[in-house]
Amino acid sequence: MGSLEAVIAGVGAYLDRGDIDLLRRADRFAVEVYSGRHRLSGQPYIGHARAVAEILATLRLDANAIIAGLLHGVLKQDIGVSESDLIREFGEDAAAMVVGTTRINRVNFDSSLTYQAENIRKMLLAMSADIRVLLIRLADRLQDMQSLEYFSPERQKEFARETMDLYAPLASRLGIDWMKRELEDLSFAYLKPEAYESLVSKMRTSTDDRQEYVDEVEKIITARLEKHGIKKFRILGRPKHLYSIYKKLIAQNIPLEKVYDKVAFRIIVVEVSECYEVMGLLHAIWVPVGGRFKDFISSPKANMYQSLHTTVIGPYGEFMEVQIRTEEMDKIANDGIAAHWAYKEGRAVSRDDARFFEWLKQLVASMQELQDPREIIETVKGELGGNKVYVLTPGGEVKELPHGSCPIDFAYAIHSEVGDHCAGAKVNGRMVPLRHVLKNGDLVEIITSPKQKPNRGWLAMVKSSRARSRVRGWLRQAEAEKALRLGREICERELRKHETSLKKMVKTGHIKKILRDLGANSLDDLLRKVGAGRITVEDIARDLQPPGLKAAPVAGPMPILDEGRRKSTSGRGDEPIVVDGMEGMLVRMSHCCMPVPGDEIMGFITLGRGVSVHKADCPNLLATDIRRRIPVAWSRAGGGHMVHVKVVAQDQKGLLVAIGSVIAAADADIVSMEASSQSKSGLAYFNMVVEVSGLEHLNRLLGQLQAIDGVIEASRA
Numbered sequence: 177m178g179s180l181e182a183v184i185a186g187v188g189a190y191l192d193r194g195d196i197d198l199l200r201r202a203d204r205f206a207v208e209v210y211s212g213r214h215r216l217s218g219q220p221y222i223g224h225a226r227a228v229a230e231i232l233a234t235l236r237l238d239a240n241a242i243i244a245g246l247l248h249g250v251l252k253q254d255i256g257v258s259e260s261d262l263i264r265e266f267g268e269d270a271a272a273m274v275v276g277t278t279r280i281n282r283v284n285f286d287s288s289l290t291y292q293a294e295n296i297r298k299m300l301l302a303m304s305a306d307i308r309v310l311l312i313r314l315a316d317r318l319q320d321m322q323s324l325e326y327f328s329p330e331r332q333k334e335f336a337r338e339t340m341d342l343y344a345p346l347a348s349r350l351g352i353d354w355m356k357r358e359l360e361d362l363s364f365a366y367l368k369p370e371a372y373e374s375l376v377s378k379m380r381t382s383t384d385d386r387q388e389y390v391d392e393v394e395k396i397i398t399a400r401l402e403k404h405g406i407k408k409f410r411i412l413g414r415p416k417h418l419y420s421i422y423k424k425l426i427a428q429n430i431p432l433e434k435v436y437d438k439v440a441f442r443i444i445v446v447e448v449s450e451c452y453e454v455m456g457l458l459h460a461i462w463v464p465v466g467g468r469f470k471d472f473i474s475s476p477k478a479n480m481y482q483s484l485h486t487t488v489i490g491p492y493g494e495f496m497e498v499q500i501r502t503e504e505m506d507k508i509a510n511d512g513i514a515a516h517w518a519y520k521e522g523r524a525v526s527r528d529d530a531r532f533f534e535w536l537k538q539l540v541a542s543m544q545e546l547q548d549p550r551e552i553i554e555t556v557k558g559e560l561g562g563n564k565v566y567v568l569t570p571g572g573e574v575k576e577l578p579h580g581s582c583p584i585d586f587a588y589a590i591h592s593e594v595g596d597h598c599a600g601a602k603v604n605g606r607m608v609p610l611r612h613v614l615k616n617g618d619l620v621e622i623i624t625s626p627k628q629k630p631n632r633g634w635l636a637m638v639k640s641s642r643a644r645s646r647v648r649g650w651l652r653q654a655e656a657e658k659a660l661r662l663g664r665e666i667c668e669r670e671l672r673k674h675e676t677s678l679k680k681m682v683k684t685g686h687i688k689k690i691l692r693d694l695g696a697n698s699l700d701d702l703l704r705k706v707g708a709g710r711i712t713v714e715d716i717a718r719d720l721q722p723p724g725l726k727a728a729p730v731a732g733p734m735p736i737l738d739e740g741r742r743k744s745t746s747g748r749g750d751e752p753i754v755v756d757g758m759e760g761m762l763v764r765m766s767h768c769c770m771p772v773p774g775d776e777i778m779g780f781i782t783l784g785r786g787v788s789v790h791k792a793d794c795p796n797l798l799a800t801d802i803r804r805r806i807p808v809a810w811s812r813a814g815g816g817h818m819v820h821v822k823v824v825a826q827d828q829k830g831l832l833v834a835i836g837s838v839i840a841a842a843d844a845d846i847v848s849m850e851a852s853s854q855s856k857s858g859l860a861y862f863n864m865v866v867e868v869s870g871l872e873h874l875n876r877l878l879g880q881l882q883a884i885d886g887v888i889e890a891s892r893a
Contacts, residue, residue: 179223179226179230180200180203180226182226182230183199183203183226183229183230183233183242183246184196184199184200186230186233186234187199187233187239187242190236191239195238195239198239198243198266199229199239199242199243199246201265202243202246202247202265202266202270203226203246205247205265206222206225206246206247206250207222209247209250209255209256209257210222210225210249210250215323215326216323216326216327217323217326219323221249224319224323225245225246225247225248225249226246227319227322228245228246228248228312228315228316228319229242229245229246231245231315231318231319232245232311232312232315235311235315235352235511236511237308237311238308240266240267240269240270240273240308241270241273241308241311241312243266243270244270244273244274244277244308244312245312245315245316247262247266247270247274248274248277248278248312248316249278250262250274251274251275251278252278259271259274259275262274272306273306273308273309273312276306276309277309277312277313277316310346310350311350313343314343314346314347314350314352314355317339317343317359318355318358318359320335321335321336321339321358321359321362321363322362324336324362324366332366333366333367335366336362336363336364336365336366336367337363337367339359339362339363340359340360340363340364340367343359344356344359344360344363347359351477351480351481351508351509351511352510352511353509353510354510354511357417357419357420358417360417360419360420361417361418361419363419364418364419364422368422371422372418372422375418375421375422375425376418379415379418379421386415386439389439389491389492389494390413390439390441392491393413393441393490393491393496394411394413394441396461396491397411397441397443397458397461398411400457400460400461401443401454401457404453404457406445406450406453406454408445408446409443409444409445409446409450409454410442410443410444411441411442411443411444412441412442412443412444413439413440413441413442414439414440414442415439415440416439416440439496439497440497440498440499441496441497441498441499442498442499442500442501442506443498443499443500443501444501444502444503444506445500445501445502446502446503447502448473448502450502451473451484451500451501451502452484454500455484455486455500458486458488458498458500459486459488461488462488462489462490462496463488463489464486464487464488465486465487465488465489465495468485468486468487468497469484469485469486469487470484470485470486470616471484471617472484472485472566473501473505475566475568475574475616475617476574477564477566477576480508481505481508481509482501482505482508482509483499483500483501483505483509484499484500484501485497485498485499486498486500564576564577564578564579565577565578565579565581565614565615565616565618566616566617567586567614567615567616567617567618567619567620568617568618568619568620569590569619569620569621570619570621575589575590577589577614577639577640578639578640579639580613580639581613581614581638581639581640582610582611582612582613582614582637582638582639583598583600583601583603583608583610583612583614583620583622584598584610584634584637584638584643584647585614585638585639585640585642585643586601586614586620586622587601587622587624587643588638588640588642588643588646589640589642589643590622592646594622594624595630595643595646595647596628596629596630596646596650597624597625597626597628597629598610598622598623598624598628599623599624599625599627599628600622600623601620601621601622601623602620602621602623603618603619603620603621604618604619605619610634610637611637629650629654630646630647630650630651631651632651634647635647635648655708656704658707659703659704659705659706659707659708660700660703660704660707661707662706662707663702663703663704663705663706663707663708664678664703664707666706666707667702667703667706678699682699687699690702694711696711753777753779753787753789753808753809753810753811754808754809754810754811763779763787763789763808764787764788764789765788765789765817765818766788766789766790766794766796766797768790768794768796769790769791769794769796769797770817770818770819770820770865771789771790771791771794771817772817772819772868772869772870772871772873772874773810773817773869773870773871774810774870774871774872774874775791775792775871776791776792776793777789777790777791777792777808777809777810778790778791778792778797778805778806778807778808779805779806779807779808780797780800780804780805780806781804781805781806787806787808789808816845816867816868816869817867817868817869817870818847818865818866818867819865819866819867819868819874819892820863820864820865820892820893821863821864821865821866821874821877821878821881821890821891821892821893822861822862822863822864822889822890822891822892822893823835823861823862823864823881823887823889823890824859824860824861824862824887824888824889824890825859825860825862825884825886825887825888826858826859826860826886826888827853827854827858827859827860828860828886831860831884831886832851832862834884834885835862835881835884838877838880838881838884839866839877839881841880842873842876842877842880843873844866844867844868844873844877845866845867846864846865846866846867847864847865847866847867848864848865849862849863849864849865850862850863850864851863859888863893874892878890878891878892
């Protein structure tokens with residue numbers, strides 16, 4: 177556990193005496209309020225608080241952040257310290273961080289999925305307000321993981337899974353590499369204890385051989401650099417952390433002996449130009465591995481990480497990963513954004529520095545549009561985890577995107593309006609389809625069109641949370657507008673039967689009672705629910721018509737066709753369907769029964785997808801809610817319509833050719849066909865989807881198929 181002396185030693189190099197005195201006062205305050213409180217290990221709670229502060233001192237954070245680390249547990253309900261107490265003692269800045277950290281600590285990941293998602297949303301919102309809140313939380317979580325052995329096995333796994341899924345990726349996203357590695361290895365130990373122990377044991381047995389290899393490589397590199405006049409440099413050879421090795425074992429399904437790059441080398445020089453010079457010298461000594469070179473100096477990551485990465489075939493034919501960077505780059509590579517937010521020249525963290533954390537604010541903004549808790553959790557995991565690609569705008573600006581992103585992701589990374597109207601893209605000067613997968617270093621130019629709009633197919637292509645949430649939001653808005661228009665048509669039609677209208681009901685004030693009875697917040701909300709099928713025609717007839725305005729209902733069934741009916745066809749314009757009393761309505765033919773002109777048909781109002789048209793005797797239709805069925809009719813014949821056809825015949829030579837010839841001669845088309853035969857019965861079975869113009873055409877075709885020699889049955893399936 178931490179000690180006050182360790183904290184003071186950590187901050188002594190960069191805090192002045194006044195700040196150190198304030199830290200000592202905060203420690204005395206913490207000792208008093210934590211008095212009598214212990215961790216599960218039996219150690220006093222103050223030790224944990226000081227350990228958190230010590231980690232924050234390692235990151236060189238300002239005095240207020242370290243004070244907040246010491247006091248991060250004082251606002252718990254049974255302690256009796258209030259926010260106003262903290263403001264009075266240590267100021268608003270430190271108090272605000274303690275409040276933000278306490279709110280995060282209250283997140284309960286063991287409850288329902290919805291509660292978990294909402295708390296993740298709140299947690300990220302608190303983090304985006306002040307990056308130091310996140311750094312305090314990460315330090316607290318690291319200290320918790322270091323003492324996880326005292327928890328129950330169930331709680332250990334819960335803590336480790338939460339850390340692996342959320343906190344380690346957050347540390348990685350901030351560029352705090354050492355913390356990310358430790359969080360992953362600690363989580364790995366509890367999530368896969370047998371694999372962890374086996375890997376530790378195997379790595380331990382190869383320690384001596386690995387050190388000899390490191391010494392040999394360092395000697396070769398040192399000699400080559402000094403020979404070419406590079407005098408000031410450092411070479412670090414360290415084993416990769418256990419979890420990264422384990423992931424490689426699983427991904428490649430290989431034994432540990434086959435993992436060649438178990439050791440990573442880092443060469444740290446003075447000047448940026450020397451980074452490229454060293455890389456050239458390394459490639460002159462050892463053959464570089466194709467596709468493994470990355471230049472993060474000219475194209476830094478979003479968390480400011482800069483370095484050259486290369487993999488070469490080193491001594492004894494082993495793959496060897498090398499990173500080359502300057503001292504300043506190495507500091508940022510280890511501490512990430514914390515290196516930028518560190519205490520500098522006697523000032524606290526500036527709010528202007530928030531631009532370096534813009535990605536988190538964008539993530540929070542996109543999450544505000546999400547409703548499904550699973551989608552929220554998947555979005556966070558997707559945004560934080562996984563590999564990234566770095567692509568360029570025509571102006572040279574770098575955009576970071578999830579691995580597998582397409583030009584649509586890039587367009588939304590530029591601006592929402594650019595994404596909404598993305599009609600095409602050029603990658604490295606060449607036109608590519610929107611589904612094209614972007615690679616590191618690609619130069620991307622987006623072509624927009626005011627006629628282009630997002631469609632549901634984009635959801636299968638995009639990878640970034642920003643693009644996905646924007647497309648979903650646009651589709652929801654479009655569906656809401658469509659449902660509003662459809663609902664208005666349905667309501668006006670129903671009210672006309674009772675000689676009234678929506679306008680009259682609003683004017684008389686009766687609409688308020690209707691909204692209350694049907695659970696709608698507004699008239700538009702009511703109309704959208706009607707259009708989406710959540711409120712039925714019968715609900716309208718029963719509840720929408722005010723008693724004072726009721727007229728005698730029209731006797732007899734509603735006519736299928738009448739002279740005043742307005743027509744509505746599908747968005748494709750190829751389904752000649754009339755929907756009773758409505759226009760501009762989405763219509764689609766059901767695939768279960770495939771109706772054709774001449775069939776008796778009935779419509780079914782689906783949730784947010786318009787009207788699905790079925791044969792009137794379709795079993796699927798008959799199993800639906802009768803209140804959501806609506807009269808429809810064919811407005812004209814002609815055009816192509818798909819229909820299932822079944823043929824059973826004696827299995828004989830030339831049968832397939834004969835069936836195909838008859839269908840072609842009948843001016844019909846085979847869309848798909850499945851054929852099978854049974855040797856015992858000697859029968860052949862053909863299941864086809866055939867395109868015909870209508871019922872009369874279909875019946876004529878079936879008669880011609882039935883006339884083929886050997887055909888036993890030709891019917892509509």
